Amino acid sequence: MSNRPRLTSTPITADLLRGALDLERTERGLLPHRLPARARAQNTDGQLAVAEVQPSGVRLVLRTRATVVELDILPTKRVYAGAPPRPDGVYDLLVDGRPAGRASATGGNTLIIDMATGSSDVRQGPADTLRFDGLSADPKDVEIWLPHNETTELIALRTDAPVEPVPDRGRKVWLHHGSSISHGSDAASPTTTWPALAAALGGVELVNLGFAGSALLDPFTARALRDTPADRISVKTGINLVNTDAMRLRAFTPAVHGFLDTVREGHPTTPLMVVSPILCPIHEDTPGPSAADHAALSAGKLRFSAAGDPAETAAGKLTLNIIRGELARIVQQRAAEDPNLHYLDGRELYGEADSVELPLPDALHPDAATHRRIGERFAKLAFHAGGAFAGA
Structure with a gap:
């Protein structure tokens, strides 16, 4: 029998996310946007369409006693034709504001960009699961900062203790x-x-x-x-x-x-x-x-x-x-x-x-x-x- 703690799912909702101006409901989960829908509807530029959906500064923020946090995600990675491979996007874990872990996702979709012609193509790939464990069982603020340069669709959040939004700390x-x-x-x-x-x-x-x-x-x-x-x-x-x-x-x-x-x-x-x-x-x-x-x-x-x-x-x-x-x-x-x-x-x-x-x-x-x-x-x-x- 496994000694791994039993994890329960918590819906990913707007009150658990910071840094996004809009959340798009997809077939799999949520896609954070850094421009509102009205702005996106007025944009015709592919470069901006890619940039605004890359979640720079967007983070999952929660208050919990959990010692294990799992996050199912579907990333989209960029590849420039003819250029060396780019490193995988990084997910930073902060606990009470201090660095506590780092992870990257394998799999996911691939956006292939040809800088010579301006063309692009998307190849579909599988979702992945990030796991952060060994955390203190004390009450704490947990933040998972999404990659600044890799589109991330949020599918599921699981923990071994209840999760709630972090209260307003009065920060500007x-x-x-x-x-x-x-x-x-x-x-x-x-x-x-x-x-x-x-x-x-x-x-x-x-x-x-x-x-x-x-x-x-x-x-x-x-x-x-x-x-x-x-x-x-x-x-x-x-x-x-x-x-x-x-x-x-x-x-x-x-x-x-x-x-x-x-x-x-x-x-x-x-x-x-x-x-x-x-x-x-x-x-x-x-x-x-x-x-x-x-x-x-x-x-x-x-x-x-x-x-x-x-x-x-x-x-x-x-x-x-x-x-x-x-x-x-x-x-x-x-x-x-x-x-x-x-x-x-x-x-x-x-x-x-x-x-x-x-x-x-x-x-x-x-x-x-x-x-x-x-x-x-x-x-x-x-x-x-x-x-x-x-x-x-």
């Missing part, structure tokens, strides 16, 4: 929007993306609307920010506008004003920080679009280059330096009537000296050590004494 909610760097690209795990690290250091609850390749000042994203309860808000924008070559300076300035106007409709006095891009040498003074380095791909490496011409800035093409200057000007102009609006130059998070010590491995995205540095610096600049997000 930080709502953040940004690009793939905010999404967590190339971070080691979901709790070590720079926003997750900064939130932990700042003692706040994170809602992460960082979308890989998709911080493009979309009006439906602004409305999602407007309609989401928050005590602190940050908007980090710029790099995606350059590497997609999405707009010129003439369109950029009113788009930023419109985005901020929409956010302010729902949060008229909430501390709001506009964050410009971190240093990215290939695009500091060279416009986009960004292009995959096919020579690097043929050698089994993923790397990017700038495909624009610096001379094109005369016609309004955007570079990171142009964007930083305009964002600083816009915030200064608006702050005369909006004292709770603040600006942070992204190079204070990652600048020239950092680029020498910790260069961006693919020329666009920071590695795990750089995520930690950015998170620590953001926490110090925003949440600690004198920061825009400090205080009550």
